[in-house]
Amino acid sequence: MQNYMQEISTPAVRKNGREPDSLAQRGIDGEVEGVVRNVNANGSERMIRAERTVHDVYRKRNSLILPKELSFEAWSKLGTEIIVSADASAWWIGDWLFYGEKSYGERYRNAIDATMLDYQTLRNYAWIAKKYPVSRRRDKLSFGHHVEVAALTDDEQDLWLDRALRFCWSRNELRRRVRAARLANNSETKPVTKVLRIDAEADCYERWNTAAEIGDRCLNEWAAEALDAAAAAVLNEPKSDS
Numbered sequence: 001m002q003n004y005m006q007e008i009s010t011p012a013v014r015k016n017g018r019e020p021d022s023l024a025q026r027g028i029d030g031e032v033e034g035v036v037r038n039v040n041a042n043g044s045e046r047m048i049r050a051e052r053t054v055h056d057v058y059r060k061r062n063s064l065i066l067p068k069e070l071s072f073e074a075w076s077k078l079g080t081e082i083i084v085s086a087d088a089s090a091w092w093i094g095d096w097l098f099y100g101e102k103s104y105g106e107r108y109r110n111a112i113d114a115t116m117l118d119y120q121t122l123r124n125y126a127w128i129a130k131k132y133p134v135s136r137r138r139d140k141l142s143f144g145h146h147v148e149v150a151a152l153t154d155d156e157q158d159l160w161l162d163r164a165l166r167f168c169w170s171r172n173e174l175r176r177r178v179r180a181a182r183l184a185n186n187s188e189t190k191p192v193t194k195v196l197r198i199d200a201e202a203d204c205y206e207r208w209n210t211a212a213e214i215g216d217r218c219l220n221e222w223a224a225e226a227l228d229a230a231a232a233a234v235l236n237e238p239k240s241d242s
Contacts, residue, residue, distance in 0.1 A: 090143040094129025097122055132157075138164075144171040149178060198223070 057078060058065040100108040112122050128143070131150045138145070138161050148171060149160045164174045200208070212222030
């Protein structure tokens with residue numbers, strides 16, 4: 001059995017064009033991160049996880065530990081990197097799932113069962129990845145922007161994504177604009193409806209409901225048809241073909 005020793009490398013900084021240690025990962029401001037290494041008996045190394053970033057920021061699977069003193073610029077850049085990585089990971093998961101679904105059949109389902117994410121959540125990622133080939137994804141828009149218009153046609157998707165890009169809309173703003181446009185279109189194509197309330201005794205209600213069931217209608221539909229027929233009779237209107 002091999003014995004392993006863990007150590008944390010000292011953060012290195014590029015100077016005079018010299019490349020830092022190859023095991024270290026670059027951090028913000030051109031500096032590099034500390035890494036945790038396994039060193040086996042014959043001296044070979046392998047990186048097992050990056051733990052310390054520049055400015056003494058430590059990343060773990062379930063936490064981000066920041067120093068007491070951190071400049072606003074460094075904090076802002078770090079946040080941008082985290083957000084970009086989180087957004088990119090949604091595309092990565094979707095593409096990973098899409099590939100597995102095409103390539104591995106039943107083994108694909110067994111593999112995703114082993115993940116910690118809900119199956120429906122994973123299916124949503126895969127659905128979005130399939131809806132947008134890489135050539136149609138907008139790098140400067142979030143995964144969420146693409147989700148908002150995924151149910152539209154390809155042409156409509158492109159239209160709204162281009163608008164979001166041009167006018168710098170947030171995801172919420174894009175959602176609001178799409179919803180407003182949908183409501184406007186519906187108001188142009190659908191008649192305005194009003195609510196009619198009828199107070200009826202219990203026995204009348206039961207009779208009407210029984211008649212609606214015999215006609216394979218819900219009570220609202222049956223009542224609307226009955227009232228419309230009664231109005232047509234009073235107004236001497238011709239009977240509708242329907």
